Amino acid sequence: MSHRAAPHTSASYDHEAVSDCAAHGEEETVNKLRGNPWAILTVLSIGFFMTLLDLTIVNIAIPDMVGHLDASLDQILWITNAYTLALAVLLITSGRLGDLNGKKNLFIYGVALFTLASLACGLSQNPSELITFRAVQGVGAAMLLPQTLSLVVDVFPTEKRGVALGVWGIVAGVSGAAGPTVGGLLVTKLDWRWIFFVNIPLGVICVIGAVILFPAPVRTVRHRFDVPGVVLSSVALFLLSFGLIEGEKYDWNGWIWGAVAASAVVGGIFLLYQRGQQDNEPLVPFSLFRDRNFTLMNFVGIAISFGIVGLFLPITVYLQSVLGYSALKAGLVLLPLSVGTFVTAGPAAVLADKVGAKYILMTGLTLFGGGLAWIMAVADVGRSWTGVVAPLFIMGLGTGCTFSPMATEVMRNVPPKLTGAASGVNNALRQVGSVLAGAVVGAVLQGRFASALKDQAAQRAGDVPAAYRRSFVQSFDGARKHLDVAAPDAGPRVPRNTPPDVAHRVQDAAGAVFGHGFIDAMGPTLLVSVGVLALGVVSCLFVVKFKGAPANPHGLPLSDEEITAAGTAV
Incomplete structure (x- = not known):
């Protein structure tokens, strides 16, 4: 019985030794x-x-x-x-x-x-x-x-x-x-x-x-x-970024320009403060x-x-x-x-x-x-x-x-x-x-x-039947101010009772207007x-x-x- 136990004990010892060596090796690698x-x-x-x-x-x-x-x-x-x-x-x-x-x-x-x-x-x-x-x-x-x-x-x-x-x-x-x-x-x-x-x-x-x-x-x-520098710079950057991002959406109206102007004012205060x-x-x-x-x-x-x-x-x-x-x-x-x-x-x-x-x-x-x-x-x-x-x-x-x-x-x-x-x-x-x-x-x-949508619609109105030309051109007058990749679907909407061949011609013309525009x-x-x-x-x-030498030649903490x-x- 003792004879069989010895190999088991020895094997366990070897396994633990190998594990310790592996752990030591991993720790050494990390170090x-x-x-x-x-x-x-x-x-x-x-x-x-x-x-x-x-x-x-x-x-x-x-x-x-x-x-x-x-x-x-x-x-x-x-x-x-x-x-x-x-x-x-x-x-x-x-x-x-x-x-x-x-x-x-x-x-x-x-x-x-x-x-x-x-x-x-x-x-x-x-x-x-x-x-x-x-x-x-x-x-x-x-x-x-x-x-x-x-x-x-x-x-x-x-x-x-x-x-x-x-x-x-x-x-x-x-x-x-x-x-x-x-x-x-x-x-x-x-x-x-x-x-x-x-x-x-x-x-x-x-x-x-x-x-x-x-x-x-x-x-x-x-x-x-x-802290004051953080607050002033953050407010100035936020007002500028917000004004630039939202400007086109709101037609660059008064309050958008107000945000940009306020950004300039706060930015000026920030620079004066930083100077001191x-x-x-x-x-x-x-x-x-x-x-x-x-x-x-x-x-x-x-x-x-x-x-x-x-x-x-x-x-x-x-x-x-x-x-x-x-x-x-x-x-x-x-x-x-x-x-x-x-x-x-x-x-x-x-x-x-x-x-x-x-x-x-x-x-x-x-x-x-x-x-x-x-x-x-x-x-x-x-x-x-x-x-x-x-x-x-x-x-x-x-x-x-x-x-x-x-x-x-x-x-x-x-x-x-x-x-x-x-x-x-x-x-x-x-x-x-x-x-x-x-x-x-x-x-x-x-x-x-x-602008290009309006011009292209006027040029390509002849591609649709005469009865639909006026509404075709007018449909592009209120072109959306913001683009997205679904924009080709934003062309004129034809009535449900429109003959299929006519609806097809209108949609083809609208696609051409969008693409060329x-x-x-x-x-x-x-x-x-x-x-x-x-x-x-x-x-x-x-x-x-x-x-000459750079300001931090060795890249080491000072x-x-x-x-x-x-x-x-x-």
């Missing part, structure tokens, strides 16, 4: 990864990817949302805008909170909130619920987004920072460009709710990775939080803007926002409503944009250090603007999707040339104690640029489209973004090539003495 810059970058990229993906993924799901939620057009617009608005308003505040309370903490809290809000968005039963949870999503995104670029700068030494920012740039470019493609696949194969559910596993992985791998948070600022706080931990350190490249890169970021919004808003309607593609096919047609971005994002970061960021940025902005102009030339009713593949790929190449060099230059001279504030300011201005771009591009598209409006709309991108190219001419010295230098 090696904890604080590893590349492991941290991987986690940051997942969080960054989710937030930027959600800026563009919703657009292509709008038709499905309209049908399933019985949402009005105004509600659909707010489903998109609530996210952008919350993101724009809170970015500067969140960036500064990261400096104060630890970027690791803000990143984890932001990802957790974003993930829970994504689950709530997917479970929403009516438009009001979805709008509310989209706003909460924006709050979570605002908490985590400034920490990504800031942490990359903090944890990577100078010699490796260019490559790291190249990866960051790839994620930035691909995530936004991939939104319509991923969204189209999810909507077609599953359901619109899955454009939100897809964030849940990514968010869980991200939170776990951050908790395990990120080093303990280090407070690089040991003074008070600028520069020696007392301000929310926006003015010293950041003494660096010419920091200021110019922020304008370039706004120009890129105009290019992206200027593309996605009209191209989504063009592919689905004019060419009649499904959400999946429209998303696949836009795939070359992501491919082009992936091709150039990495090399752009390396070339920027060798030949100068200004030249890479100028190349990228030129390619992006050239691609938009190319689409203007080839887009037409009845054209094949093959006509837009090459310009979309060219635009992707251009996008890939912008994010990494821009991120490198905007953060190059920022002292370690201000990286969170600088990242927050940069991201906030880019999101305000997106809101501004949406308002301007949307206003031009809607205004030109309404949209093409007529699409050209001037794209031209707006081309113009802003051209201004971005010109601004790059004034970028100075950096000489001691109290170094913090004091950095504060004095600032």
